[in-house]
Amino acid sequence: MSQKHLKEAFISNLNGTSLLEISVGLSLAPLCLLCRGLLLILYYLHYGKPLSSRKYSLLLDFLVLVSPLLFSCTVLSPVIFFVPPVIAAFCAGIFSKIYSQRKQETRVPFRQIVKDFQKTYLDPEYIPAITVFRVYVNVLTSISILAVDFPQYPRRYAKAETYGTGVMDLGVGAFIFGNAVICPEVRQRSYVTQPKFSNLARQFFSVWPLIVLGIGRLLSVKSIEYHEHTSEYGVHWNFFFTLAFVRLAASLLLAIFPKNTSWIVAINLAVLYQLILNTTSLKTFILHGSDGRDTRVGVLNANREGLLSLFGYLAIYMASVQVGLWLLKCRNSVKGWIEAVCFLLLTVLVLFVFLHVSQAYADPVSRRMANLSYCIWVVAHCLTFFICFVVSDLTLVFTKLLVKGSSVPCCWNVVKPPHASKKHETEAVPMQREGKLSHICLISAINKNQLLFFLLANVMTGTVNILIDTIHSKTAFTLCILHLYMFFNCLIMHILHAKNIVLKFW
Numbered sequence: 259m260s261q262k263h264l265k266e267a268f269i270s271n272l273n274g275t276s277l278l279e280i281s282v283g284l285s286l287a288p289l290c291l292l293c294r295g296l297l298l299i300l301y302y303l304h305y306g307k308p309l310s311s312r313k314y315s316l317l318l319d320f321l322v323l324v325s326p327l328l329f330s331c332t333v334l335s336p337v338i339f340f341v342p343p344v345i346a347a348f349c350a351g352i353f354s355k356i357y358s359q360r361k362q363e364t365r366v367p368f369r370q371i372v373k374d375f376q377k378t379y380l381d382p383e384y385i386p387a388i389t390v391f392r393v394y395v396n397v398l399t400s401i402s403i404l405a406v407d408f409p410q411y412p413r414r415y416a417k418a419e420t421y422g423t424g425v426m427d428l429g430v431g432a433f434i435f436g437n438a439v440i441c442p443e444v445r446q447r448s449y450v451t452q453p454k455f456s457n458l459a460r461q462f463f464s465v466w467p468l469i470v471l472g473i474g475r476l477l478s479v480k481s482i483e484y485h486e487h488t489s490e491y492g493v494h495w496n497f498f499f500t501l502a503f504v505r506l507a508a509s510l511l512l513a514i515f516p517k518n519t520s521w522i523v524a525i526n527l528a529v530l531y532q533l534i535l536n537t538t539s540l541k542t543f544i545l546h547g548s549d550g551r552d553t554r555v556g557v558l559n560a561n562r563e564g565l566l567s568l569f570g571y572l573a574i575y576m577a578s579v580q581v582g583l584w585l586l587k588c589r590n591s592v593k594g595w596i597e598a599v600c601f602l603l604l605t606v607l608v609l610f611v612f613l614h615v616s617q618a619y620a621d622p623v624s625r626r627m628a629n630l631s632y633c634i635w636v637v638a639h640c641l642t643f644f645i646c647f648v649v650s651d652l653t654l655v656f657t658k659l660l661v662k663g664s665s666v667p668c669c670w671n672v673v674k675p676p677h678a679s680k681k682h683e684t685e686a687v688p689m690q691r692e693g694k695l696s697h698i699c700l701i702s703a704i705n706k707n708q709l710l711f712f713l714l715a716n717v718m719t720g721t722v723n724i725l726i727d728t729i730h731s732k733t734a735f736t737l738c739i740l741h742l743y744m745f746f747n748c749l750i751m752h753i754l755h756a757k758n759i760v761l762k763f764w
Contacts, residue, residue, distance in 0.1 A: 418625060
């Protein structure tokens with residue numbers, strides 16, 4: 259077999275992993291975020307000032323926020339169930355140290371701190387968990403698209419061939435979810451009156467970079483005979499095209515239907531699509547082609563997975579729009595967000611019950627078809643991921659109450675209560691803005707140029723695969739390459755952010 263066919267076989271005919279293992283893996287990123295925040299607060303407690311060195315800040319962010327994820331999907335994957343408890347124990351140790359060593363004049367009884375914490379007001383204009391969610395989906399995807407070509411990356415984490423739940427299967431849907439929760443229709447204020455189809459016109463203009471990138475990827479892959487998994491999207495289709503067409507179709511639906519009914523549209527889309535799959539020959543067509551022999555003759559046959567899965571991805575997008583609208587409701591207190599977390603947990607529980615029913619009576623999860631079970635699974639796990647980030651952020655807010663004046667980049671800002679005078683402010687609640695630290699935050703850096711980061715990761719992945727025989731690489735070499743690859747991508751984003759350069763002109 260040629261090198262191209264060897265690599266294609268290496269990522270084909272896989273069945274995914276368990277829902278539990280994916281859930282455990284998802285908890286790593288929020289724990290890493292919590293660990294980094296606690297370390298910064300501990301640094302402030304010892305030195306009386308925040309970490310202001312760009313060089314050391316980048317190094318800390320990379321070693322704590324990125325490197326553990328690289329290890330967890332390679333050499334630590336056999337013991338993945340033990341990794342989160344170890345990181346959680348480390349975080350508990352740091353918190354204990356902070357609590358015991360806080361300054362005498364800022365010491366407040368623990369019960370009073372809890373009361374003050376619940377009454378704490380947070381900046382309603384910025385929800386850090388949304389930003390962190392979108393950045394981490396990008397980071398995890400960037401790690402996986404290269405790591406999957408190395409033998410140290412477990413085959414069960416790669417995309418499943420037909421049915422199954424691989425880690426990379428979730429990444430595709432999570433990208434759709436992350437885009438939808440901040441789409442223009444969500445961010446547009448309800449009191450702003452605009453022509454009904456204005457967002458649709460803007461979306462037509464805004465998706466052209468995705469179309470160009472999709473065409474560019476298609477031409478480059480075909481010209482250098484790069485290995486590709488045909489049953490993923492088809493012969494000519496790719497994820498850039500999916501992102502573009504889903505955004506356009508969603509904007510059209512949101513121009514026709516009220517955006518607060520997007521969840522109804524999502525349910526109808528997903529259920530109707532599943533009914534058609536089960537009652538017609540559409541499922542057979544997607545899996546085996548029009549002749550039942552996996553033919554790729556003709557545009558529709560060649561790209562049937564990419565074209566027909568658009569219905570499922572569109573359902574995910576519409577459901578995520580509803581989530582975005584709900585998240586951006588004005589909740590400006592810790593108590594309000596604790597209630598929101600409880601509601602989200604209940605929603606996730608209901609979704610997992612529906613997922614069990616759907617898999618038992620309709621169809622198992624299939625990213626290839628983007629069926630009903632896949633849609634439910636993606637929304638459920640994305641909400642779980644988001645909840646973990648919110649809990650992590652609230653924990654950091656609580657810790658900041660212990661150390662007055664401490665701050666963490668990309669963490670909720672504590673603000674003054676509405677209509678409160680200075681004499682009524684609680685001494686335990688520090689009032690500060692943390693925007694000054696954003697210039698040394700890796701999360702902010704990636705967030706500013708997310709599309710560029712993803713594009714750079716794709717280009718670097720292709721370059722590494724051309725230059726290196728990945729499937730026969732040794733463990734030490736693999737870890738070295740993956741770390742250099744991710745550090746280079748992060749360094750470029752860090753430099754652009756430091757110079758305040760945003761490469762977006764559409």
